[in-house]
Amino acid sequence: MNKLSILTVFSFLFLSLLLSGCASQLQQNQMKFGIQSAQKDLWDEAIFRWKKSIRSVSDSAAAHNNLGVAYEKKGMIEEAEKEYKIALKLDPDNAHIQSNYTKFKKYWKDSEKTEEEKDEKK
Amino acid sequence: MKRNRIFLLLLIFLVLYSCKTGNYWKIKLELPVKTSLDISQFKNIVITNFFLKDDKNEFEINPDLLEYLSSELSQDLDKNISTKNIILDSEDVFQNKDFWKNQAPEEDATAFLTGSIEYTAETRKALIGKNKKQFENPFPSQNRLASRKFYTLKMNVYFINAATGEVIYDKNFKETQAYENPNQTAEFAFFDQIHKVKEKLLRQVLGGERMQQRYLISK
Numbered sequence: 001m002n003k004l005s006i007l008t009v010f011s012f013l014f015l016s017l018l019l020s021g022c023a024s025q026l027q028q029n030q031m032k033f034g035i036q037s038a039q040k041d042l043w044d045e046a047i048f049r050w051k052k053s054i055r056s057v058s059d060s061a062a063a064h065n066n067l068g069v070a071y072e073k074k075g076m077i078e079e080a081e082k083e084y085k086i087a088l089k090l091d092p093d094n095a096h097i098q099s100n101y102t103k104f105k106k107y108w109k110d111s112e113k114t115e116e117e118k119d120e121k122k
Numbered sequence: 123m124k125r126n127r128i129f130l131l132l133l134i135f136l137v138l139y140s141c142k143t144g145n146y147w148k149i150k151l152e153l154p155v156k157t158s159l160d161i162s163q164f165k166n167i168v169i170t171n172f173f174l175k176d177d178k179n180e181f182e183i184n185p186d187l188l189e190y191l192s193s194e195l196s197q198d199l200d201k202n203i204s205t206k207n208i209i210l211d212s213e214d215v216f217q218n219k220d221f222w223k224n225q226a227p228e229e230d231a232t233a234f235l236t237g238s239i240e241y242t243a244e245t246r247k248a249l250i251g252k253n254k255k256q257f258e259n260p261f262p263s264q265n266r267l268a269s270r271k272f273y274t275l276k277m278n279v280y281f282i283n284a285a286t287g288e289v290i291y292d293k294n295f296k297e298t299q300a301y302e303n304p305n306q307t308a309e310f311a312f313f314d315q316i317h318k319v320k321e322k323l324l325r326q327v328l329g330g331e332r333m334q335q336r337y338l339i340s341k
């Protein structure tokens with residue numbers, strides 16, 4: 001009886017791990033497909049994939065970060081900032097997200113500065 | 123029983139391996155540059171002479187400037203570019219809406235490109251020491267007096283909507299350039315600097331793209 005219950009518990013554990021692994025695998029496929037699309041400069045496809053990935057795993061910091069990059073590429077600054085902020089909230093210690101957000105802020109704030117201000121710095 | 127344990131350990135290892143920390147890819151992006159002016163609303167650009175803050179220049183700035191800007195902008199902008207000589211008494215005129223409305227041509231969707239200019243030249247002298255040589259030099263090195271010619275171009279550029287007389291773009295540019303050649307003429311230096319101003323102006327008006335690097339992450 002004891003052996004049977006242990007076996008049942010392990011089987012249950014195994015199945016649940018397998019199922020969660022499958023769901024995670026599907027989300028991973030979407031993520032990777034999105035990255036491959038972005039590398040081929042197909043940003044709309046990449047956005048579609050990463051949004052799909054968020055629909056299945058809403059707390060994916062990576063997907064939000066990648067969406068931030070994609071929106072930046074498309075010049076959608078407000079959306080990009082929103083996605084970077086969500087990504088940082090979900091994974092505040094991630095050095096890559098931190099780097100992206102820092103560069104994002106610097107780039108878009110700099111482009112707002114007047115040429116005169118830049119000249120004065122020289 | 124032992125076999126089962128090994129099997130379970132293997133399974134746990136596989137599940138943990140699938141949860142390993144994420145990969146990342148560096149990606150280079152050409153990001154758009156924010157434009158300061160929506161020029162698409164205009165079909166015609168009329169370049170007027172600029173207000174000269176200091177009229178003691180070695181050459182006539184306005185004819186050269188108008189010729190340069192009209193030929194360059196007609197290549198870079200898909201607009202009808204023309205020039206117009208307008209008497210500008212002071213810098214306050216740029217904010218005078220009625221003045222610009224009166225100057226408006228018959229064509230719709232026209233913008234004036236105008237502004238003010240201050241162009242100065244100065245010669246700076248300094249003692250410049252020779253570079254230290256690797257080996258001992260039997261002859262003592264001497265400092266020499268060197269002079270450089272500095273030209274500074276300050277330009278306030280305005281785009282004015284001809285229909286409303288309103289200033290829709292207002293930016294200050296400053297370019298300083300030094301020349302070793304003591305015979306450098308102000309006119310040639312001016313063209314070097316106005317070219318830089320034109321590049322900056324077009325970048326602000328037309329936008330363009332700049333290379334940036336970001337990370338894409340998979341987990």
